[in-house]
Structures are given as C-alpha cells and as structure tokens.
Amino acid sequence: MTTGKGYIWPTEWTEFRDPFSGVHIRQLTNYRAHSAHLYFTENGWYDENRRLLFISDRENRTNLFSLCMSTGEITQLTDLDEKITNINPCLNPEGTKAYFSTGEKVYAVDLYSLQLDKLYEETSTFRVGQLSCTADGQFLITALSENMSHRFRVDLGNGYVGHREIMEAKPHSKIIKIPTNGGEPEVVFEEQNWIGHINTSPTQSHLITFCHEGPWDLVDHRIWGFDLNTKDVWKIRPRIEAHEKVGHEYWHADGIHLGYHGFRENGIGFFGKTRYDNTEQEEIEFPFRNWHAQSDGFTQVVVDGRTPSDSIIYWKREHGSFSHAKLLCQHRCSFHSQKVHAHPRFSPDGTQLLFTSDKNGYGNLYLVDIPKDVDSLPDYKV
Numbered sequence: 606m607t608t609g610k611g612y613i614w615p616t617e618w619t620e621f622r623d624p625f626s627g628v629h630i631r632q633l634t635n636y637r638a639h640s641a642h643l644y645f646t647e648n649g650w651y652d653e654n655r656r657l658l659f660i661s662d663r664e665n666r667t668n669l670f671s672l673c674m675s676t677g678e679i680t681q682l683t684d685l686d687e688k689i690t691n692i693n694p695c696l697n698p699e700g701t702k703a704y705f706s707t708g709e710k711v712y713a714v715d716l717y718s719l720q721l722d723k724l725y726e727e728t729s730t731f732r733v734g735q736l737s738c739t740a741d742g743q744f745l746i747t748a749l750s751e752n753m754s755h756r757f758r759v760d761l762g763n764g765y766v767g768h769r770e771i772m773e774a775k776p777h778s779k780i781i782k783i784p785t786n787g788g789e790p791e792v793v794f795e796e797q798n799w800i801g802h803i804n805t806s807p808t809q810s811h812l813i814t815f816c817h818e819g820p821w822d823l824v825d826h827r828i829w830g831f832d833l834n835t836k837d838v839w840k841i842r843p844r845i846e847a848h849e850k851v852g853h854e855y856w857h858a859d860g861i862h863l864g865y866h867g868f869r870e871n872g873i874g875f876f877g878k879t880r881y882d883n884t885e886q887e888e889i890e891f892p893f894r895n896w897h898a899q900s901d902g903f904t905q906v907v908v909d910g911r912t913p914s915d916s917i918i919y920w921k922r923e924h925g926s927f928s929h930a931k932l933l934c935q936h937r938c939s940f941h942s943q944k945v946h947a948h949p950r951f952s953p954d955g956t957q958l959l960f961t962s963d964k965n966g967y968g969n970l971y972l973v974d975i976p977k978d979v980d981s982l983p984d985y986k987v
Contacts, residue, residue, distance in 0.1 A: 610681060616677030626934055642660075644948060645899050647737070658682075658694065694736070703716060709726060710727070847870065849867060851867035852866070917933045917935075917936050932984070
C-alpha cells in the first residue's frame, strides 16, 4: 500500500451508546497507533465545519490528517520525516491553512493544495512552543524557551518529566510573532521565566494570553494577558489563596472572556470565567478531581474526571444557574502521555463534544451527541 500526502484512508468510524448515560457516541478513528484531535484551546473544524483536522501516528510516523464529517473518509495532509513526533497544529481563522511546529521549525500547509511551506526556523538552543494564529490571520504567535535538556532529564510529553526543574531554572523565554505571509519574525516580549500556553483571542487580533509554566501551586502566577499593540502585560485571575491552583486557560468564542479551572487550597475543584480585564469573574465549585475543563461560552461546561470517575461530567446553565453535575459519558482515558489526554472540546455549534481516549489501547477520537434535555442525563455521584 502506497500512502503519503493526499492519500485517502477509508472510513473507520463505529457508533455505540454510552453504557451509563445512553448518549450516542461515534468513534471517528480506529487505527493501531495513536490519533488525537488538536489541543483543546484550538478549534479543529474547518470548511464550514464539514472537516476536522487531527494528528495521527499511522505507519510509525506523525502526520496531519483531515476527516470528512459526513462520510468518515480521512485525507492525509502531510508526509513528514519519521523523526518528527510532536507537531502542535493550529488553524488560521479562514480554515484554509494549518500551521505546526516541530520544535525547531514552523510550517504552513495549505488544506486544499497540500503545499507545505516553512515559515520559521530556530537555529539557537531555544525550542519553539505551541502556536496560535491571530484573529486577523496575519501572525502566528509562539513562545521560544531555552532548551534545558542538557542540564537535567526532560520528557514533558510523557509524564511531565523535568516540569518543576525547568520552572526553577527560569529559562530565558521570548514571545514572537511570525507573519503568515513569510515575513521577518519579531520578538514582542522576553523574560527569565518559562513561558508557554500561548493563546490568541479569536476576535481581538491584539490580545493574547500566555502562562508561566510549572506546577500550578508553585509558579509565581499562571495566567497572563498581553497586548500586541501596546506591549502591556498583566495578571489574569490572580491567586486568592496561597496554594491555590488555577490554569488550563482558554478563550471563549467571543474573544473577550476566558475560561479556566483549578483547585482551592483545600482541594475543592472549580471552573470559572472572567473577562480579560479581570471583570465579570464567576466560579463554580465541584467536589472531585479532573484534568481539564472546557465550555461553550458559559452555557455548557464539561470536565474530564480522573480515576476512579474516568467520566466526562457536564453542567448546563439555564435561567442564570447551573444544573446538577451530570454524567455525560465515560472517557476511560489513561492520560499516560499528552497524546492520550482527553482534552474535551465542544463543536462550534455546541451540539457535540469531541475527546480523545485510549480506552481500547490506542488513542482515538470520539464525538458525543449532547442531549437537548439535560435532565435525561444521570446525576453524577461522587
């Protein structure tokens, strides 16, 4: 079998009902290697939501693929070197190009012609982090950080090895913007802190967030706002308690509000939202552990519960208040490596939820139909 760029893989999906909630679930991929959707802060739907961008390790190589949402057919978009194993993709707002980094290089791939162009190459000891595209489509924003692997063992994708050590080493980090038309990059901010988790507002081209990486209770502060025009930098959602943990921030679709989750000093979990200027803050507590939270605005919220719950828990807001915690479905995700984190994300219209799970041994994509009647879901019991 000859595969590669442009190759069409046949439909792999199967359908079933969750054994506890009864919701309809479609398994979108089924291949004996890991597949995963984009990081939960990035939208992967494009072509008027008719196609979904995802990553897969088929044939022992990491590449980008596109799934047709009506037929299930899969198109291979790239044919990358087998040494590339982590590519961190994002889409431009028009859904015509995908961008990804390999640690040293940044590429653009046309989603229709499949032409691959190199936009940036880092030749120093710095590593290129997660990419995010500005709302006007003109720039990619990313963070560069000193490579610390010569000082201690680093394997962040498989168990966060070196996570605390990098934070404590305070590597030199830079935020850069890379023109998507291929122009010269510009350093817009730098400091002696480990910067990561770059997120661009989907509506405000000048607004981004970044974080100080490290254990959430030990970093000086997690969520930071940055104005690309004025170069102003500020704290978002300052810590209230000494050992409080707050993070996994993401923009709402309005590009003005941010979602996040965390844990109080006593271990109680919560999810919340705030405007980028720290107004309109609201937080809801829940008494169990989770890995991530994601929301459809602030009308629907999910968290991926940790073992032994190993389920996706759902809340719906109606008439100004949230429902009881509901069990949407099991995810049975191991979270053993970044490639098999559940990373749940709502579809653009809010009617479905996408997540990754390795419950069958390999990471695959799953799409859940969210019932209109929230009362039809069983209450989640701790």
